[in-house]
Amino acid sequence: MRNKDLTFWLFLTPVIIALGAVVVIPLLAGFFYSFTDWNGLTFNNFLGLDHYMRLLDDGRFLSSLWFTIQFSVVTVLLLNVFGLGLALLVTQKLKSSNLLRTIFFMPNLIGGLILGFIWQFIFISVFSDLGDLFGIAGLDGWLTTGTTGFWGLVILTTWQLAGYIMIIYIAYLQSIPEELLEAAKVDGANPFQRFRNVTFPLVAPAFTISMFLTLSTSFKIYDQNLALTDGGPFNSTEMVAMNIVYTAFSSNEMAYGQAKAVIFFIFVAVIAVSQVYYNKKKEVEM
Amino acid sequence: MEQKRKKKLPVLEVLGILLALVWLSPFYLMIVNAFKTNREMFENVLGFPGEATFENFVQAYIDLNFLNALFNSTMITTVSILIIVIFSSMAGYALARNKSKTSNAILLAFVAAMLIPFQAVMITLTSFFGSMNMLNSSGLIFMYLGFGSSLAIFLYHGAMKSIPLTLDEAAKIDGANKFQTFWYVIFPLLKPISVTVAILNVIWIWNDFLLPSLVLSSSEATIPLRMFSFFGEYTRQWHLALAGLTIAIIPVIIFYFFAQKQIVKGVSEGAVK
Numbered sequence: 001m002r003n004k005d006l007t008f009w010l011f012l013t014p015v016i017i018a019l020g021a022v023v024v025i026p027l028l029a030g031f032f033y034s035f036t037d038w039n040g041l042t043f044n045n046f047l048g049l050d051h052y053m054r055l056l057d058d059g060r061f062l063s064s065l066w067f068t069i070q071f072s073v074v075t076v077l078l079l080n081v082f083g084l085g086l087a088l089l090v091t092q093k094l095k096s097s098n099l100l101r102t103i104f105f106m107p108n109l110i111g112g113l114i115l116g117f118i119w120q121f122i123f124i125s126v127f128s129d130l131g132d133l134f135g136i137a138g139l140d141g142w143l144t145t146g147t148t149g150f151w152g153l154v155i156l157t158t159w160q161l162a163g164y165i166m167i168i169y170i171a172y173l174q175s176i177p178e179e180l181l182e183a184a185k186v187d188g189a190n191p192f193q194r195f196r197n198v199t200f201p202l203v204a205p206a207f208t209i210s211m212f213l214t215l216s217t218s219f220k221i222y223d224q225n226l227a228l229t230d231g232g233p234f235n236s237t238e239m240v241a242m243n244i245v246y247t248a249f250s251s252n253e254m255a256y257g258q259a260k261a262v263i264f265f266i267f268v269a270v271i272a273v274s275q276v277y278y279n280k281k282k283e284v285e286m
Numbered sequence: 287m288e289q290k291r292k293k294k295l296p297v298l299e300v301l302g303i304l305l306a307l308v309w310l311s312p313f314y315l316m317i318v319n320a321f322k323t324n325r326e327m328f329e330n331v332l333g334f335p336g337e338a339t340f341e342n343f344v345q346a347y348i349d350l351n352f353l354n355a356l357f358n359s360t361m362i363t364t365v366s367i368l369i370i371v372i373f374s375s376m377a378g379y380a381l382a383r384n385k386s387k388t389s390n391a392i393l394l395a396f397v398a399a400m401l402i403p404f405q406a407v408m409i410t411l412t413s414f415f416g417s418m419n420m421l422n423s424s425g426l427i428f429m430y431l432g433f434g435s436s437l438a439i440f441l442y443h444g445a446m447k448s449i450p451l452t453l454d455e456a457a458k459i460d461g462a463n464k465f466q467t468f469w470y471v472i473f474p475l476l477k478p479i480s481v482t483v484a485i486l487n488v489i490w491i492w493n494d495f496l497l498p499s500l501v502l503s504s505s506e507a508t509i510p511l512r513m514f515s516f517f518g519e520y521t522r523q524w525h526l527a528l529a530g531l532t533i534a535i536i537p538v539i540i541f542y543f544f545a546q547k548q549i550v551k552g553v554s555e556g557a558v559k
Contacts, residue, residue, distance in 0.1 A: 012392065
């Protein structure tokens with residue numbers, strides 16, 4: 001197929017139109033509007049960097065950004081520990097191996113909104129009952145403070161996504177040749193040494209992928225945030241995605257919301273690209 | 287050595303089963319409490335219901351207008367996936383068989399689009415589609431093509447590497463044009479990757495909340511959307527809310543039961559590539 005062939009372009013037209021209308025044009029227009037007083041329909045003035053300067057003083061936005069960063073660091077760590085742990089567990093020759101995989105993966109098939117509501121019930125009703133039962137005061141009113149709300153979101157996300165990360169690690173664990181581990185065993189390496197020197201270097205690419213996935217996912221989380229805490233109490237658990245939705249559609253500040261979205265986009269892109277670059281470099285060294 | 291391994295296994299087996307029970311406990315708590323009255327839930331949140339009642343389910347089913355939501359979700363998901371599979375496979379084929387710079391640049395643009403978070407485009411997107419009166423399920427399906435085609439094209443493009451060019455040439459000699467070559471020769475060979483693309487998109491589109499919430503009116507609401515408005519009304523009626531959540535999850539569990547192998551395979555292929 002050549003560029004000049006009409007069929008080449010016919011095959012591409014539908015997706016190019018769709019991507020253009022849904023991603024490219026809105027993104028470019030969004031950049032543009034973030035420098036104006038656009039209200040969703042029209043704009044009258046160029047404001048230059050006004051919206052971006054305002055961001056620096058927007059305490060609610062900055063605290064949502066900080067909350068999101070903290071949340072992402074903790075969940076990325078936990079997800080990789082749990083994901084790799086579960087993968088190592090179910091790749092042992094267990095009778096229940098297949099059943100366990102099915103169970104650990106299950107939450108991923110159910111939307112974050114529904115899972116958020118289920119956990120809201122658990123944190124509110126079940127936790128307070130457990131607290132009464134065992135006399136642990138800390139379990140009462142779990143979603144009523146920013147700190148416990150933070151950990152509530154961490155627990156929910158880890159529980160939901162660990163099975164997904166597990167699947168990625170399994171794919172790499174299974175590609176490790178059995179002979180390699182056998183050889184290490186013959187050489188007298190103990191299980192920890194075998195993991196450290198054989199398994200871990202060989203699953204390093206999985207780490208790159210899962211870190212990329214977990215970082216970008218945890219940064220963009222919205223449904224779970226909305227269903228579990230709705231940002232409360234007093235916006236203390238509001239993440240960036242929610243802050244942007246709120247600014248644009250509840251306070252009706254379209255252009256300002258769009259400026260936040262631009263910053264968010266740059267943030268996500270820089271983190272994603274530099275993380276993949278850094279991890280790739282590490283892989284080669286090993 | 288062998289004996290030592292045999293001795294170690296039950297410990298891991300027990301550990302795995304315990305972890306699995308912990309993993310399942312949220313579902314257990316949801317289901318047992320969906321059968322209780324609000325008062326019974328208050329007295330006994332952990333145990334089985336004293337006298338199981340289906341009233342909650344009937345009430346939640348009616349209040350959710352569940353059949354309508356199920357129909358909307360099924361229709362939107364099915365049509366979106368069909369057009370994603372059809373148009374992305376065509377594009378992946380064209381890009382893989384054309385080795386020019388233009389072709390590479392187009393592929394790169396689609397891959398790069400995967401990096402863009404939805405929030406970066408959602409405000410202008412809904413405003414533009416609103417001004418064209420496209421904030422409805424047709425508009426939503428078109429949007430899913432735009433957002434879903436990137437990963438799908440990437441996967442199809444990768445899969446095309448293992449399909450020899452000689453097949454195209456043979457079809458050409460037999461007198462097939464490009465469309466016939468693609469649909470009768472190439473597309474059937476891409477079936478495994480089509481299954482992967484379909485699976486990844488079912489999980490995403492079926493569960494999507496934010497985009498439909500910006501696009502759909504209540505008559506076209508999907509299951510997550512209905513669930514959301516249902517919760518606003520029932521914040522203090524957990525017995526109904528839990529029954530609603532249980533009903534909402536049933537279609538997913540049925541799907542998982544039947545397509546389990548493909549799902550796990552699809553997810554690992556989609557993630558690893």
